[in-house]
Amino acid sequence: MRLMMRLSENAISRARVDLCKLILETPIEQISRCGNPKILAALTTDMDIMSAGYRALINALLNTVVVLSSIAYLFAIYVPFGVMLLSFLLVGVVIQNRATRWPIARAAQARRTLDSLHESLSRLVRGARELQLNRQRATFYLETAVSRYAGKTAxxxxxxxxxxxxxxxxxxLMFFSALLLLLLPVFSPHATATVTASAIIVMLFVSSSIGELLHLLPDMGRATASLSHVLAMFDIMQQAPRVTQQKPSPKPHFESIELRELIHEYTTNGTHAFKVGPVNFTLQPSEIVFIVGGNGSGKTTLMMLLLGLYEPKDGCILLNRKNIEAHELDRYRSYFSAVFSDYELFDTIFDCSLETAARATVLLEKLRLGDKTSITEGRFSSMALSSGQRKRLALVSAYLEDRPVYVFDEWAADQDPQFRHMFYSELLPELRRAGKAVVAITHDSQYFHYADRVLQMCNGRLSAWSPTSTMF
Ligand SMILES: Nc1ncnc2c1ncn2[C@@H]1O[C@H](COP(=O)(O)OP(=O)(O)OP(=O)(O)O)[C@@H](O)[C@H]1O
Ligand SMILES: [Mg+2]
Structure with missing residues (x-):
């Protein structure tokens, strides 16, 4: 039993890790299409249900071996008993197979509702502050989303x-009736009393295995529904070409990056929603480029294209004047360090030389984070920070990666005037002096003079910004 548990848990943990690996190789847009709650449901609930199903399957296999051995034994002691038991079981399997379609369909329906429940639960957790501020909205949300889907799932x-x-x-019932029928003398006129007695013992033995097999059906049925859900998710993710993982070059050589006639198109329900491009843009070492533009003009989309995280519909990316093919994107991405506007901060630090760590410690002090956190054993000692402080730590984290190109999406938006000033007047020029290229999306027009070039995004088109142009 312990071995069985270990086997099933190992298989499920492998499936979980495989799905996570697949997520890391799937284009970001495809992941968005699946939706975070669905992916989380697949990684948690589905895996738990599949784990129970896997244990049931192993149990079922053991019981099947017992049943088959018993049938073989009956064949050995009295062939008609063996034939009859085998026939009963085959008929039983066919009937059960038809009958279980009904609850399996219900299990699939329950599984689909569970996605909606997960979605409403994750919104509830994320929006707990907003909901606590407005009890009317909280009650409405609890009743219309959470209770409704929880009730429907249950x-x-x-x-x-x-x-x-x-x-x-x-x-x-069918099996026990069949057993009783089987033991009627009319079905075994030539069986001796000893043979009949042995057959009764074997059948009692079989009946416990059959009973157990029948009781395993619910777990296996629910696992089937979860498995098809997980497979469907694997399918959606595999529809897009996977990003082949490559070893990043230890000292990436950077001369230029060029986006040539690059186009990206968003589609909603199959119809065209927004187009960015064609974009032509070149970036060189020690260059600071600001991207400005109104909300929804396509700045973040351009940043995703530059980082090689969105697949362009047309056009190409050239690194050091060499075209980047799809299979080279992973290596291309290793040229960048980015702080997104909705960034995720990880506490672990990789490949950090002593020299860089020492410089980062100076930077922590400069950003007034020295008394809040430090770099200890390859990680930040604490991340209990305010939102502005966390954003500064994200900057330190990007700095530690020591990559040739830095990309910031409205980094200074939630900084106080002192740090905003420090970012533009000290940190960016320092990166330039270190030979780094910087692309910063910004709305801070008072700092535009710190950039070598200011480009403007307007309705998906990139052009040079001029002080006389209307920006928003
Ligand atoms: N997943 C999506 N599906 C369809 N359209 C999208 C999607 N994401 C963004 N868009 C559309 O693309 C346009 C550009 O979005 P983007 O996030 O690049 O704008 P932005 O310039 O960064 O805006 P902001 O200043 O508000 O951050 C928007 O008008 C938006 O409606
Ligand atoms: Mg944006």
């Missing part, structure tokens, strides 16, 4: 389990 799971219980009882 009802469907209960119906599914009820139907499985009915099918199991029916199966047991």
């Amino acid at each position: 009802q469907l799971v209960a119906e599914c389990m009820g139907q499985f219980a009915l099918v199991t009882s029916l199966g047991e």
Whole structure:
């Protein structure tokens, strides 16, 4: 039993890691299409249900071996008994197979509702502050989303389990009736008393295995629904070409990056929603470029294209005047360090030389984070910071990566005037002096003179910004 548990848990943990690996190789847009709650449901609930199903399957295989050995034994002691038991079981399997379609369909329906439940739960957790501020909205949300989907899921799971219980009882009834029938003397006129007695013992033995097999059906049925969900997710993710992982060059050589006639198109429900490009843009070492433009003009999309995180519909990217093919994107990405506007901060630091760590410690002090956190054993000692402080730590984290190109999406937006000034007047020029290229999306027009070039994004088109142009 312990071995069985270990086998099933190992298989599930492998499946979980494989799905995570696949996520890391799937284009970001494809991941967005799947939706975070669905992916989380697949990684957590589905895997737990599949784990129970896997244990049930191993159990079922062991019981099947017992049943088959018993049938073989019956064949050995009295062939008609063996033939009859085998025929009963085959008929039983066919009937059960048909009968279980009904609860399995319910399990699939329950699984689909679970996605909606997960979505409403994750919104509830993320939006707890907003909901606590407005009790009316909280009550409405609880009733219309959480309670509704929780109730529907519970009802469907209960119906599914009820139907499985009915099918199991029916199966047991059929099997015991068949056993009794089998032992009627009319079916075994030539069997001796010893043979009949042995057959009774074997059949009692078989009946416990059959009973157990029938009781495993609900777990296996629900696991089937979860498995098809996970497979569908694998399918969606594999529809887009995967990003081949490559070893990043230890000292990336950077002369230029060029976006040539690059186009990206968003589609919503199959229809064109927004187009960025064609974009032509060149970046060189020690260059600071600001991208400005109104909300929704396409700045972040351009940044994703530059980072090689969005697949362009047309055009190409050239690194050091060499075209970057799809299979080279992973290596291309290793030229960049970025702080997104909705960034995620990880506490672990990689490949950090002593010299860089020492410089980062100076930077921590400069950004007034020295008394809040430090670099200890390859990680930041604390991340209990305010939102502005966390953003500064994200900058230190990017700095530690020591890559040739730095990209910032409205980094200074939530900084106080002192740090905003420090960012533009000290940190960016320092990066330039170190030979780094910087692309910063910004709305801070008072700092435009710190850039070598200011480009403007307007309705998806990139052009040079001039002080007389209307920006927003
Ligand atoms: N997933 C998406 N599907 C469809 N359209 C999208 C999607 N994401 C963004 N868009 C559209 O693309 C346009 C550009 O979005 P983008 O995020 O690049 O703008 P932005 O210039 O960074 O805006 P902001 O200043 O508000 O950050 C927007 O008008 C938006 O409606
Ligand atoms: Mg943006």
